[in-house]
Amino acid sequence: MLLCGFAIYKSYEATQRILSSVWVIVDGRPIRAEVAARKDNLEVEARRHISDFHRLFFTLDPDEKAITAAIGQALYLADNSAKRQYDNLRESGYYAGLISGNISQRITVDSIRLDMRREPYAFRCHATQKLVRSSGTLTRTLVTTGTLRDVARTDNNPHGFLIQRWETIENRDIQTR
Known part of the structure; x- marks a missing residue:
């Protein structure tokens, strides 16, 4: 009975060890990837979510379709506070400029x-924001604040966070070249 219980325990342990890792082939070489709980990477994912949102919202080229696509992706990552800022910028002619x-x-x-x-x-x-014109480059500091709330992960929101109460605290020119 003890031997049978020990064998079952060891087989369960071996199964869990196998299920907690995956082999991924990168450039023809197998690499072992470990499965981690979301809480283990929560802060890293939160920082990436914030960074991705800001990159999508503020990195823009002078192309209406590109701006619309980037802002559209950014708005999946935030609540109505980001939509309000986008609407204000659009109505003031910022994107047209x-x-x-x-x-x-x-x-x-x-x-x-x-x-x-x-x-x-x-x-x-x-x-740091850079606005590149044919006549020169304007550098600005940008400080924003808000909160993150856990939501379900989706294709449009892979980190599973939603930025709430997002606002710009500071956006001032620091250098013109």
């Missing part, structure tokens, strides 16, 4: 402060 002036806008996220102690998770994002 980018297109007519052939201005490319790039963003680099410098740092993200994130409070993971309780949900919704508060964040503050510091970034």
Whole structure:
């Protein structure tokens, strides 16, 4: 009876070990990938979600279809607060100005402060914006704040977070070249 119980225990242990890893072939070489619980990577995924949203919302080229596509993807990652900011920018002619002036806008996220102690998770994002024109480059600082709420993962929202109460705290010029 003891031997049978021990054999069952060991086979269960071996099965769990096999199921917790996957072999992935990269460039013809097998690489072992370990399965991790979501909580193990929660902060990394939250930072990536915030970074992806800002990249999609603020990295724009002077093409109406490209702007619409990028903003459309960004709006899947945030609530109505981002939609309101988009609508305000559109109504003020900001995107039309980018297109007519052939201005490319790039963003680099410098740092993200994130409070993971309780949900919704508060964040503050510091970034640098560059607006590239034929006449020169304008560099701006950008500081935004908001909270993250857990939601279901989807194809449009792979990290499973939703940015809420998003607002721009600072967006000022720092250098013109």
